[in-house]
Amino acid sequence: MxxxxxxxxxxxxxxxxxxxxxxxxxxxxxxxxxxxxxxxVTLAARLMASVGRGLTLEVNGIGAVSGVLERVATGWLLLRGPSQDWVIREPAVTAVRGASERAVPAVAWPVVAKLGLGSALRGLADAGERCVFHVADGSRHEGVARRVGADFVEVATGEAGQIVLVPFGTLAAVQSRG
Structure with missing residues (x-):
C-alpha cells in the first residue's frame, strides 16, 4: 500500500x-x-468623503487655507475656518492634507452637491456680506457680490461705486470677512 x-x-x-x-x-x-x-476616483469623491474633517488646502494665489470641510459641490467646496469661511473653486486647489482614505462616488452625493459655484455666490450676494474675492494670479478684490452671471460675479468694491466683474475661471476662492 x-x-x-x-x-x-x-x-x-x-x-x-x-x-x-x-x-x-x-x-x-x-x-x-x-x-x-x-x-x-476623483478628487471631489475623496473630498466628499472628507466632509466634517479638518483639512489644509493649498490654493492657487492664496497658499495654505485650513478649516473644517463643510460642503463639496460641483466644482467648489466650502471650508469653515476659525474666524472666516472660504468658498474655494476645486480647480484652484493644488494640494489637500488630512483627507479621508475613502471616496464617495458621485451617484451617492446629495442633490445639493450638484449646485454649481454660481449658487454659492448668489447666496453671498443675497446675504450682502463683504468678502475678499481671491484671483488665481494672487490679486484680490474686496467688496460685496451684487449679481451673479452665468460665468462671472459682479463685485461692488466700495471705491466710488466701482463694479468689478470677476470671471469664474480666474477665481480661486472667496473669503468671508467675519
Missing amino acids: TWENDLFELFDDLESQAAASFALEREAELADRRRAEYQE
Whole structure:
C-alpha cells in the first residue's frame, strides 16, 4: 500500500502547488483590478468623503487655507475656518492634507452637491456680506457680490461705486470677512 500512499501524496502535492499558483494569479488580478478601479476616483469623491474633517488646502494665489470641510459641490467646496469661511473653486486647489482614505462616488452625493459655484455666490450676494474675492494670479478684490452671471460675479468694491466683474475661471476662492 505504500505506492498508493506515495500516489496520494503526489496528488496532494500537485493540488497544493496548483492552489498556490491560483492564489498568486488571483492576487495579481485583484491588484490590477484595484489599480484600474482607483483610477476612476476623483478628487471631489475623496473630498466628499472628507466632509466634517479638518483639512489644509493649498490654493492657487492664496497658499495654505485650513478649516473644517463643510460642503463639496460641483466644482467648489466650502471650508469653515476659525474666524472666516472660504468658498474655494476645486480647480484652484493644488494640494489637500488630512483627507479621508475613502471616496464617495458621485451617484451617492446629495442633490445639493450638484449646485454649481454660481449658487454659492448668489447666496453671498443675497446675504450682502463683504468678502475678499481671491484671483488665481494672487490679486484680490474686496467688496460685496451684487449679481451673479452665468460665468462671472459682479463685485461692488466700495471705491466710488466701482463694479468689478470677476470671471469664474480666474477665481480661486472667496473669503468671508467675519
